[in-house]
Amino acid sequence: MKAVVYAEYGATPVVTEVPAPKCPDRGAVLAVRATGVCRSDWHAWRGHEPVALPHVPGHELSGVVAEVGAEVTRWKPGDRVTVPFVCGCGECAYCLAGDAQVCPHQTQPGFTGPGSFAERVVVHAADTNLVALPDSVGFVSAASLGCRFATAFRALTAHGELGAGDWLAVHGCGGVGLSAVMIGVALGARVVAVDIAAPALELARSLGAEHLVDAAADTDPAATVRELTGGGATVSIDALGSPATAAASVRGLRRRGRHVQAGLLLDGPTPLPMDVVVAHELAIHGSHGMAAADYPRLLSLVAAGTLRPELLVGKVIGLADAPAALAAMDHPPAGAGMTVVEL
Ligand SMILES: [Zn+2]
Ligand SMILES: [Zn+2]
Numbered sequence: 001m002k003a004v005v006y007a008e009y010g011a012t013p014v015v016t017e018v019p020a021p022k023c024p025d026r027g028a029v030l031a032v033r034a035t036g037v038c039r040s041d042w043h044a045w046r047g048h049e050p051v052a053l054p055h056v057p058g059h060e061l062s063g064v065v066a067e068v069g070a071e072v073t074r075w076k077p078g079d080r081v082t083v084p085f086v087c088g089c090g091e092c093a094y095c096l097a098g099d100a101q102v103c104p105h106q107t108q109p110g111f112t113g114p115g116s117f118a119e120r121v122v123v124h125a126a127d128t129n130l131v132a133l134p135d136s137v138g139f140v141s142a143a144s145l146g147c148r149f150a151t152a153f154r155a156l157t158a159h160g161e162l163g164a165g166d167w168l169a170v171h172g173c174g175g176v177g178l179s180a181v182m183i184g185v186a187l188g189a190r191v192v193a194v195d196i197a198a199p200a201l202e203l204a205r206s207l208g209a210e211h212l213v214d215a216a217a218d219t220d221p222a223a224t225v226r227e228l229t230g231g232g233a234t235v236s237i238d239a240l241g242s243p244a245t246a247a248a249s250v251r252g253l254r255r256r257g258r259h260v261q262a263g264l265l266l267d268g269p270t271p272l273p274m275d276v277v278v279a280h281e282l283a284i285h286g287s288h289g290m291a292a293a294d295y296p297r298l299l300s301l302v303a304a305g306t307l308r309p310e311l312l313v314g315k316v317i318g319l320a321d322a323p324a325a326l327a328a329m330d331h332p333p334a335g336a337g338m339t340v341v342e343l
Contacts, residue, residue, distance in 0.1 A: 003118035004322045007054045009047030013117075013323035018056070021114065021122045025069040026090070028126035030081065034143035035116040036060030037322065037339040038175070040085075042329035044111060048266065051111055057326060058115030058341075059085045059108055060146035062139040065130070072126045080133040082142040083109070083123050084150060086289040090128030100128055100291040101154070117322050119343060131295040134303040140316060140340050141302065144309040148175035148338070150290040152239070153183055153298045155260040159285035160235035164188025169225045169233035170209070171249045172240025173200035175338055176262050178312055180237050181207045186306050189235070192228055194221050194248070199333075207311070215248070222251035232257055241265045247272055255280040262287045315339045 001020045006013040023029045041057040043049050062082040068075050075081070087107045088100025095103050107124045109115045114122070123129055133142050155176075156162045168184040170177045173195040184191045185208035193204035196216035205212055211228045215221040225248075226232045232254030238246045241263020250259045250272050259282060277284060290298070301307040314337020317325060322341045 001119040002319060003056045003114070004058070004319065004326070005054050005056055006045060009045065009053070013045070013057070013326055015320055015323065018118070020120055023067045023069050024122065024124060025071045026126065027069050027122055027124045028065050028072060028075055028130060029067040029120050029122055030061070030063040030083075031066045032061055032063045032116045032119060032121055032343050033139035034062050034343065035341045036143045036146060037325045037329065037341065038147050039329055039332065040147065041110060041115070041326055043266070045326060049111065056114040056118050057110050058117035058121070059110035060143050061109065061116035061121060062133065062142035062146070063116075063121070066120060068126060074127045075130055079130070080135075081130045082133055082146060082295075083129050083131060084289055084292050084295070085147045086291075087124055087129040088291065090125035095128055098291060098293045100293070101289040117319065117341065129292050131292045131299070134299055136303045137299060138310075140313060140342060141310045143340050144313050144338060145298065145302070147289075149179040149183075149309045149312070150295070150298060151262050151287065152176050152179035152237070154290035154294060155237055155262045155285075155287035156180060156183055156187065156235065157297075158294070159260045159287050160237070160258050162187050162189050162235045165190070166234035167192065167229040167232075167254075169194065169229070169236040169249065169252050170204070171221075171236065171238045171245040172263060173197075173204045174240065175312065177237070177239035178203055178207060179309070180239055181209050182307060182311070185209075186301065190229075192225050192233065194225065222248040225252035226254075229254070231255075234258070235260065238263045243267070243270045246270050250282060250284070251276060253280065253282050256282070258283040258285065260285045260287050313338055313340050316342050319343055
């Protein structure tokens, strides 16, 4: 089968023939139909996260079940599916409680094994991790859900408990942040978007953000958020993942507000104003993807047209152009939208 492979960190990825994967007893082999190009793939390619070399990237995927293992009971060839970027083992206490997104034995296509920049990809523990796609949700839309959109959805619903009329502050208007803006608006919240790039803020406005805060020009974006919202946001998300955006997100909250950390904070320990957390009884949540079991609510909103993840797709390309698209993540232009590879 064809796949995009890189032999060394940072080496130019190439489209080449590789052996088709074998199906694990509890897993499935999917025929990939669409797969998103994500900055996490770029981080692995650059060597910021270790992967086994040579490596096939890709973790935001949708496709059709081609083969299932002997122990799989819920799926059959031909089923249209997508999959969370964190796959649970299906057997531990966390998975059995519905929290596969924090499974200690998690697998991730494109990180712990070969990914979906390929004609076929293996998903482990298929009964736990595959998600059925409604007929009305296309493969490109589904691939655009897998990482940023599902992450933002769980952050705002499970952790933020965002409700109609609440103020939502979104710090960082990249993929996760713009998804959060769209989801917040769909849930009836009033949204303040914060970023340093004008094109990203304009996109946030086009998705329904009521106020924009230019953090490049504003010396205290948190104070501006508190002012615009009459005392602070009910829910605030750091969608970027930096010490500055995490602290600003917490400082922009109203009393009893909820901060959700979705940006990965790859640079390590991050100081937060815990004095304010105590005095204002703030809640601090970490959010890491979303388990397959939680996808049906999200997918029903997509099928109904309430959420339109495809609005965040900037470009659809073929597998031959995937290596260049991955390398282009060195300098992703703000507001360009996500790139999806269609097979
Ligand atoms: Zn598990
Ligand atoms: Zn991703």
